[in-house]
Amino acid sequence: MSHRNARLTVHARRLLVERVRSGFPVAHVAAQMGISRVTAHKWFRRWRQEGDAGLHDRSSRPHRTPRRTPAAREAQICSLRTSRKLGPARIGPILGMPPSTVHRVLTRHGLHRLSWMDRPTGRLIRRYERSRPGELVHIDVKKLGRIPDGGGWRVHGREGARAARPQSRRSTGYDYIHSAVDDHSRLAYSEVHPDEKATTCAGFLRRAAAHFATLGIDRIERVLTDNALSYRNSELWKQALTELGATGKRIRPYRPQTNGKVERFNRTLLDEWAYQRPYSSNAERTAALDNFLHAYNHHRCHTALAGQPPISRVNNAPGQYI
Known part of the structure; x- marks a missing residue:
């Protein structure tokens, strides 16, 4: 397997073969390319025996492992x-x-x-990934407590927050973070809303599709959600799917692993946006969402994408890593 400082890539090996075939001595070609004569002879010999296929990297795994565990x-x-x-x-x-x-x-x-593994059954959870952007989009809603004006306990501490806001937590209310994640590229889009009603969900789907279109995903083919009433028994949701030419899919009850990509994104959303720093107001936290999404889609390295940001899966252009 070639490393980042390798002298010979597949293209350089072809160049080596072309120079030797044109009449240059192998020793001279090796000196020109900064490699040893042994290495130059090895790749030229492989090309004569196997053709162009012999110039590609091979697995370093041995052909036989006699001491392997039975x-x-x-x-x-x-x-x-x-x-x-x-x-x-x-x-x-x-x-x-x-x-x-x-x-x-x-x-x-x-x-x-x-x-x-699935703990009750012990079965290995099968990971999957769609082959192209837009083939499947995961959608989910995350419930998040609102921040009172002046900041909550993360700013004032537990005792300070109780003294500044003696009323119950219920009066502060909750935000509902609607998120959509493309299965293939992991591109993400989120909005903050006061509820998760069918009207809100349908509108979010339309805006998410429009946002993905600006990033290069022209069409959404399938949408995967959980079994919430807003997705299951809503004509508004079905109408939004019809307008986009998409098919609605739902996970099996109590199987969040199926919708795992957006579930994992929700964790990242909390760690790197909602709880990333103390906010002095709910509006300040909401305003910071756009910056997080831009960094996530265009700059943040993703372990499931070989260290590339999600946008690289759409336009094949690596981003600037952070």
Whole structure:
């Protein structure tokens, strides 16, 4: 696998082959390209044996691993993991194996993180990703307490907040953060509203589609939501879907993993916007949402996108990382 400072990429290897074929000695070509003669001979030999396919990187995995853990023992390890939720430190003594070997086997089968498993059944949660932007959009609503004027307990502390606002928390009320996340690119759009009624949800869907269109997602094909009444029994919601030419989909009850991309975005929304710093008013927090969304879509590195920002999945242009 080529690293960031590699002298020879696939294109450079083709250039090496072209220069040798044109009559230059291999030693001279190696000196020109800053590599050893052994390396130059290796790539030219691979090209003669395999053609252009031989210039691509190969897996470093060995062809045979005679000392690999037997399949029957690996099945025992996986069974203890899924049935009893045990870790390597406990599975190892039960089977008489080093915990490091048990961990390696669990990693091979994708069972080394309990968060990737459905706890009641022990089944591995299947991750999925749509193949193109706009094919599926996740939508969800996050309920968030409003901030009183002058700031809440994060500004004044618990006691100070009680003294400044002796009335009950119920009088402050809640904001409802409506969010839409594209399944393929992870592009996100959010709005703050005072409710989650059908009229609000339908309007948000139209504005989210218009916003995605400005970023290069011209059409939304499917919309995935939970089973809230605003999505399930609303003619206004169905009408908005029809206008966009989209199909509405709902998750199975009590299965938020299906809508996991927007659920994970909600966590990021809270950590990097809602609770990122103390706000002196609810309006100040709402005004900061646009800056967060721009940073998230255009600059923030995303681990599920190989360190690229979401906008790179739409126009294939990497952003400026922060």
